[in-house]
Amino acid sequence: MSETTVAVHAATATPTERKLSYGEAVNAALRRCLAELPETLFYGEDVALPGGVFGVTRRLHREFGDRVFDMPISESAILGSAVGAAMLGRRPIVEIMWADFSLVALDQIVNQLANVRYISRGDLAAPVVIRTQQGNSPGACAQHSQNLEAFFLHVPGIRVCMPSTPQDAYDLLVTAAYSDDPVVVIENRTLYSGEKVPVRVDGPVAPIGGARKRREGTAATVVTWGAMTDRVLAAADELAASDGISVEVLETPWLNPFPDAEVLASVERTGALAVVHEANVTGGFGAEVVARVAEQVGRLRKRPLRIGLPDTRIPAATALTDVIVPNADSVRDELAEWLR
Amino acid sequence: MSETTVAVHAATATPTERKLSYGEAVNAALRRCLAELPETLFYGEDVALPGGVFGVTRRLHREFGDRVFDMPISESAILGSAVGAAMLGRRPIVEIMWADFSLVALDQIVNQLANVRYISRGDLAAPVVIRTQQGNSPGACAQHSQNLEAFFLHVPGIRVCMPSTPQDAYDLLVTAAYSDDPVVVIENRTLYSGEKVPVRVDGPVAPIGGARKRREGTAATVVTWGAMTDRVLAAADELAASDGISVEVLETPWLNPFPDAEVLASVERTGALAVVHEANVTGGFGAEVVARVAEQVGRLRKRPLRIGLPDTRIPAATALTDVIVPNADSVRDELAEWLR
Amino acid sequence: MAHVVSEASPDAMLSDLRQMWRMRALEEKIRELRLGGQAVGSIHLAIGQEAIPQGACSVLGPDDAVFATYRGHTWALGCGVPAESIIAEVLGRATGISGGRGGSAYFTAPAHRFYGENSIVGAGAPMATGAALAGRFDGTGRVAITVFGDGAMNQGAVHEAMNFAAAYRLPVIFVCENNSWSELTPIDAMVGEPELVRRAAAYGMAGERIDGNDPQAVREEVGRAFDRAREGGGPTLVEAVTARLVGHYVGDAEQYRRPGELDQAREREPITVLAARLADHGVGAEVIAAAERDARAEMDTAAAAALDAALPDPATAKDHLYV
Amino acid sequence: MAHVVSEASPDAMLSDLRQMWRMRALEEKIRELRLGGQAVGSIHLAIGQEAIPQGACSVLGPDDAVFATYRGHTWALGCGVPAESIIAEVLGRATGISGGRGGSAYFTAPAHRFYGENSIVGAGAPMATGAALAGRFDGTGRVAITVFGDGAMNQGAVHEAMNFAAAYRLPVIFVCENNSWSELTPIDAMVGEPELVRRAAAYGMAGERIDGNDPQAVREEVGRAFDRAREGGGPTLVEAVTARLVGHYVGDAEQYRRPGELDQAREREPITVLAARLADHGVGAEVIAAAERDARAEMDTAAAAALDAALPDPATAKDHLYV
Ligand SMILES: Cc1ncc(C[n+]2csc(CCOP(=O)(O)OP(=O)(O)O)c2C)c(N)n1
Ligand SMILES: Cc1ncc(C[n+]2csc(CCOP(=O)(O)OP(=O)(O)O)c2C)c(N)n1
């Protein structure tokens, strides 16, 4: 990220604490970025006048006027205009309502956005933030349920993060907006209207990257991210209560850059690795985590374990998703079986 | 794949041998499929009257008339019409000139094509073949050089293969056209006008899947696919000649379904695994191969190795690609260093 | 609106009324089930837009194909999909038309010429061109109808489909249901030319802007498009102007509505207008009332059966991924 | 073609001729280097199309921005990028305008208002809307020009860019170089309406179809578009009709050409026509011949320097991926 801008800002930062839900934290982060960074723009479908289909972006248009606007249902125009505006000095924050919809315009992310700095040898930058959200929710269809982080993580030149807490929803978005590199921030709609918790706002801009140790443990290291994190934590507590097995849970809200050192250190300590994500297993980023550990750690006590959606499409009926989308119980059972 | 159709056809099949280049083998396979399967259509940009930008599809329009036609520069229309035509009983074979271009229309592959059979519980099928080609070639720019198989391999519901020999260029395309499931066939333009070699044509339709042991060896198992295969074989011979190290080279032209059993058996034998692909390493399918082996094989003699493009964009200048795109020498050096 | 709409016979009007009441009652029943919590997820209703599926589906031939959107329940009903199997699908039941796999926004019913809803805006348009293309080779002379909203006109895939269909004179009918809103955003703010039908000429295809609240106007225009398509005259864009009387999805607070907008819309909505016209023709109040009563009775029965139906067997969750 | 093109002064004509000769000589030099094997990969030349970049770039202001395609050498030259740094780029040299990273088809030169070539058909159009959008906030009043071919008109991203620009009245000029071929396929077979400019009205923007072989016609039409854009009148689509006198790429066998096509095209090509017009105005043969001679001399010198330049340092291959 842009050390200079951050430094400049950090000086003026005075943290305060507010009780915010995940969705409110996103709104607060957007407001802060629009207020502090005059080059920022925020736009997407239904984000301005209506305040977003999830109500997450309410009042931003009223407060920031033309810098916050609604777009036609034209994802290539949304993403492409963000690339062009960034080349000319703006810092666009754009919303793609569902990660699934990015597939109608992936060219602008992979073939355009990711190349700007590299091809121009740094003469140009593309400080674009792409806010999106993904994952399954009860009754959602196959076209509104996918977890696509693995696509973005195979693209050198863009950064990727997936906040799961209100604090990270705030911090990661602010960090992304201050970054001079493109960042894809993947939220999750099932978290937006969660519980309000104390969130430190207006503090110094956190550097990009890093992991979160969400639970201490010795039996194994469980790496996870996004909305799975809470389910994994519940599973881990269950596992401790019922089977007396205590696993360490490492959340990696930043996936690019990936916190190799923290993950390796934990696995060295526990001698076992499991990776849990909601995306389907084959070709998911869990494979990358397992591969990096296999390449860098010597002998493990156990073979690694990947937990994710089986390789299938995603049905709408909850009677079917209940048995394929990983949840606290299924994760607990798989971990118990693996560690038994 | 459709056992019935294959069976029916296999009966009438009388193999003959012809000397064909890789590109000619593709042409022969297309001609055979258009002749044998009346439901097939073949279309894409510049494929009919001009015979393809690489000349690979010459004479097909003359021979099969309206079933072979040119399309506007509209990848969403190409792919989307293929999905719709397949739902209504056709077997479209469509060309996406460069895999990079699929990114302007990936929705039609991931959100549409892959869902047809699953959502309809088999009431509908989508026997679409997407022929494309990918990879770097001297002077090609970042938007015409990517290896995107990992994207397609993270999508349940579609099959994926990458032929590297004229025989496989022929066989895999025929198998794909006979399959009642969607298949992405990824070719490589640097192979089209390679040497003419004897190719068995008009034989029985091969079943989907399988691996090719391209070289015997004991020191390690090297898994590879696509245009890297020849480079890996050259590297392996070099390695044997110069360092007396003999590795087993396993080509996996079928990546979905992936030949787990063959790979595991080989790794069990050699005790070491390296995976080589031209795609950039992070999030590449090499991670999946390493993860599957780590999950299923106990102790290996060595930590696994992945060789691929470093995580960077792809420059046009050969002075730069020479040092980042894996070639026979760099693969040989990395293998030697790893096995030393 | 170029053509004068000819007056339908009282019988035809009555059957339109009955069909539109079936659609209305279906949607209201589904809303009830969603608000009652028996159905979950996003549900998009076509209340107020029934004249379009009714007019269009009434001229559909046996080999034709329909590609709809997430707002597709009424189009499926118009194609002949039984109400019970639509409601069961929305409820995620094994007896749903797609066994609960598609849900409210993505089910498919090929046996009824309904090649599915689609939850990606505009994605059905290129697929419809393929269905039309198939008809060139399978001897059916199939015409494909793809329906989408005003907002979808701004999606690249729709553009590519229209140009392809026009260039190859494919028998495709593009039906744009212009209900003036794209989710929560007004279409007139998202285009430079609010008369969307003007795009037809730019692609070199026929186009008409019609009253989407009059089933007879829709039937005649879509009928002309069918004739044109079957005679090799290529595709047609039909912009059917209508209004959505409810939220974009069940639960939409509709804060974006303009003052008086819904009151005006209700006066023009297809069922009210047609019922009044029938009364003018001397059709008795009892007959008109029966159309609603019968429709609601049908949907009550269908919903009861759907609610009684079994859930899909979890053991089948991974079936049908490949052959 | 709505407007009468006013006659340019002999001086203006002469400077157009000189600039077009520089473009022609640059392209011919690059072709020579590609055929000679000093350059590798696909190279797309704009020989015959020089009047469009010459006319358009001659009215470009200091804050404006150009988004071109793989066929962009002449546009870069028109923006002021030195010939030597273009040739060096094509040769993959360290002194190339992008240090060899972009190559012939994807280099960028922001210091010269040239925001890059693009090797994805149509992808530059949405990017140009963003550059125009930026101008709304940075006080420059920037106008963005995006140039693409006839075939690109059928790409979804171009549609989305045009509608967005029209809806928000963005200062964007869409220049469509209609050279009648999309790679190896004729545009008239790939559209239902061959007069591509008709799409402008459908989007609610201004549009003109002009003689793309007359630099003065291009200058005046693009000039009007600039004035319109700066006055808040929104985007314009300029369809500039021209011909590509060479293959789609160097090495293209051009078997797709129609009988007599190239002979006719050569008679109408911009340099021949303008040279004749200058002769009619009494400009001496020697002056006219000098325009070519000087241009070729410049390119010989540029190519020699580029060939002498160092290759990029392999150690830098991974630099500049992130901050
Ligand atoms: C490609 C894509 N972008 C965005 C969405 C989210 N979305 C769903 S419906 C909708 C509005 C569509 O409006 P319109 O086309 O007018 O149809 P209507 O809902 O009014 O029937 C949007 C933006 C989507 N499903 N797909
Ligand atoms: C999305 C995409 N599809 C296909 C291609 C391959 N391609 C490169 S140039 C070209 C033809 C473009 O024709 P036109 O737009 O008329 O421009 P011209 O080359 O004539 O200047 C095609 C199909 C591409 N680069 N990008």
Ligand SMILES: [Mg+2]
């Ligand atoms: Mg609408």
Ligand SMILES: [Mg+2]
């Ligand atoms: Mg062209």
